[in-house]
Amino acid sequence: MSIQTQHTDTIAAIATATGGGVGIVRVSGKNLLPLAQEISHKQNISPRKAEFCSFFDEQNEVLDQGLLLFFPAPHSFTGEDVIELHGHGGSVVLNLLLQRVLQLGARMAEAGEFSRRAFLNGKMDLAQAESVADLIAASGEKAARMAARSLSGVFSHKINNLLRKLIDLRMLVEAVMDFPEEDEDFLQNANISKQIKDLKAEIEAIFATARQGAVLREGLHIVLVGAPNVGKSSLLNALSGEDTAIVTDIAGTTRDMVREQILIDGVPVFITDTAGLRQPTDIVEQKGIERGLSTAKNADAVLILSESKQALSDETAQLLADIPQEIQRIFVENKIDKTGEEPKLLNNNNEIKIKLSAKTGAGLNLLKQVLLEIVGSTPNDEGLFLARTRHLEALQQAMNELDNALIYTQQNDLLAEHLRHTQNELGKITGEFSPDDLLGEIFSRFCIGK
Ligand SMILES: Nc1nc2c(ncn2[C@@H]2O[C@H](COP(=O)(O)OP(=O)(O)OP(=O)(O)O)[C@@H](O)[C@H]2O)c(=O)[nH]1
Ligand SMILES: [Mg+2]
Missing domain, CATH: 1.20.120.430 (tRNA modification GTPase MnmE domain 2)
Structure with missing residues (x-):
């Protein structure tokens, strides 16, 4: 069925998450005043005014008490007649209310159908309708x-x-x-x-x-790569503030990917820790390394870890050659507490290098700052919109x-x-x-x- 011909019937759905103090059943369609009168036993229902009333079932038994709101077309979210029944938030009582509305001629709304009607009736354009879902x-x-x-x-x-x-x-x-x-x-x-x-x-x-x-909508996806034991899992734990990944001084500790989501300044960042890059000792490790590589190729940024004052391993250099140019690279020199260096952010011709310690946390704020810059998130981002x-x-x-x-x-x-x-x-x-x-x-x- 085409979308254009779908939006003539009456649709209904529970519009609120279950379990709250108040729950709302929302109805949209043509000529809904009779439905509102039938369910509330009220004849005079004023547009856009909250009416306190009882909601009745077909045997005239009270299902619930609450507020009824009637928005006649075209001044409603969908541009059609809209009724909202604000009852108590329990899922049983809300479902009874919804069943009653369905009995009176509505059908269950599909996902997004209220917004789709709003769009088709010119109440908002597509980009705006999408932002409803994004919000x-x-x-x-x-x-x-x-x-x-x-x-x-x-x-x-x-x-x-x-x-x-x-x-x-x-x-x-x-x-x-x-x-x-x-x-x-x-x-x-x-x-x-x-x-x-x-x-x-x-x-x-x-x-x-x-x-x-x-x-910002999708979140920033970053992947930690580098030789075994450079401190990738330690950095993941330091950033998330949790002991998500196992840390030991045994090279090859991480064998599969470990993911964690954090918020930096309100921005969602998804971090993936990967198995250290080296000649795999068995098939499990080999698979783990392969997975890490393919994740890195789809990330927004890769964090290439090495130990402070030590060169990148051959395997890490090889990986870098395989990662598409447009993916932002950030070189992280970890364990500065061992060498006594100060935390530092260096930016040479867009080659970003950060010296930090996952163990003491020194320099972590520099890393966070760089990640926010990649998102382009500045303290004053008034012109930004979600896309x-x-x-x-x-x-x-x-x-x-x-x-x-x-x-x-x-x-x-x-x-x-x-x-x-x-x-x-x-x-x-x-x-x-x-x-x-x-x-x-x-x-x-x-x-x-x-
Ligand atoms: N002194 C010091 N030790 C660190 C630091 N970061 C990690 N370590 C230690 O380095 C060792 C390896 O750390 P991991 O985080 O497991 O290293 P990894 O890169 O995840 O290693 P694999 O999972 O084997 O690839 C552990 O003993 C950590 O405690 C740091 O900043 N300073
Ligand atoms: Mg690890």
Whole structure:
């Protein structure tokens, strides 16, 4: 069934997590006043006003008491009639209330269906709808604040601004195509190339911010690698403040990956400790090392550990050669307490080196600071918004299309075509040009009741 034809029936779901003091059953559909009257036995229900009432079952027995809220269309979250029944939060009583609403003609809402209706009824665009899910799932305070910013339209506003400029440009080009004999030099005079370059620069800036937002949404993934016994597991434990990984002075202690999630300044960071790199002594160790390698290849950053004043092992140098260039490398020289060095952060041509001690904790703050810099998280990150990989891809494609457009500034038909593609790509972010199956995919990842 296509999404467009789905949103005529009445949907209902428990909108709150179970076990709280108050629980909410939410209903959305057309013409819901009779349902509200039936369940509450009240005839006069004022829009958007909390009504204290009893909720009744079909035998006119009281199921629960609470507040009823009625939001007539179009002034509601979904843009349809919405009813909220605020009862007690126990899961049994909430389910009874939900059953009663289903009996009165509603069906169970699918995951994300309320938000999908809000999107389809023009209450919010796709980027905003996605930020609803992100706000609920936010793993840290920063991510939550940024999701709230996206929800309020900061990101969408930037995209719509770009779209407006792009449409102006397309109108110019298409006008010249329609009346070529009148405006031979018109495009030259309008300096189309410069306008395209300016637009691309704007997208680039938004891309940079969006990428930070995407990292914050997903969290920063870092992997600890290095020779046996350099202190990888000790560093994991020091960062997390827990004894998660086993630490011994036996080389080859860690044989499988150990993961831990921490928050640095509200930013979620996922740390993976790996088996020390050396010629494996058995198949278990070999598998452990292989897994570590493949995780490192997909990380946002790898921390390459060595002991202070000692060279990298051959195996570690080999691993470095295998890791894609775009993955940030941070060289950590551990155990400075043994050599008596001071904690230090060195940055030579983007080669970052940190001297620290996992044992005493000296220099750990320098490492945390570097990790936050990778996320681009500055104390003042007001302009940031939460973004998804999907958004980054669309922005990247839009930039590619503008590059193509720049090649064809002398060939109006091809120029027009690439500008049209650019607009399609940007439109995917706000949902203007998103096909049904993509929408289904996006909303199915929401929770029920949202
Ligand atoms: N003095 C000192 N000792 C450390 C420090 N960090 C780790 N160690 C010691 O070094 C030894 C190895 O530490 P681990 O954390 O197990 O090293 P690893 O890199 O995880 O080793 P594998 O799991 O075998 O690859 C242990 O005896 C630790 O106590 C440090 O900063 N200073
Ligand atoms: Mg270890």
